[in-house]
Amino acid sequence: MPSRLVRPYPWVRISFLVVLALLVSGWGTCNVMVDFNSCQGVQPMAQLTSLSPGAIPGNSDSALLTLNGSDFTPQSQILWDSSALPTVFMDSHHLQTTITQQTFADFGGSSGSSVQISVRTVGSATGCPPGGNSATLVLVIN
Secondary structure, eight states, rough: OOOOTTTTTTTHHHHHHHHHHHHHHTOOOOOOOOOOOOOOOOOOOOOEEEEESEEEOOOSEEEEEEEEOOOOTTTTEEEEEEEEOOOOOOOOOOOOOOOEEHHHHHOOOTTTTTEEEEEEEOOOTTTOOOOOOOEEEEEEOO
């Protein structure tokens, strides 16, 4: 009577041959490209509806400016006459920045004038294209 160790089961031979054939034929290589882009088109354009406060004193050391609107993202930037300011993303409806005398020196503005405030949303880390600039509101400097 032949021993089981001397003569393997037929399914072992068949499995071995199938695996060998797949490896030799190149089955082990992957040629599939998968795109995991979660972007569903262009990001919505930020909507700027109001500034708080609507006017700031030109001689103050600092003033907190809050922008109210919708579709703000962590990549949104507050623009002061088209120049980006340091921006704090609060949530999709609020952005903040601090206006200082250095802001006036770097970007312009003085007592008796006004500046154009808008929001720019740049592309996101997931590769979504930018949403563009919001409408512009006027910030009065007293």
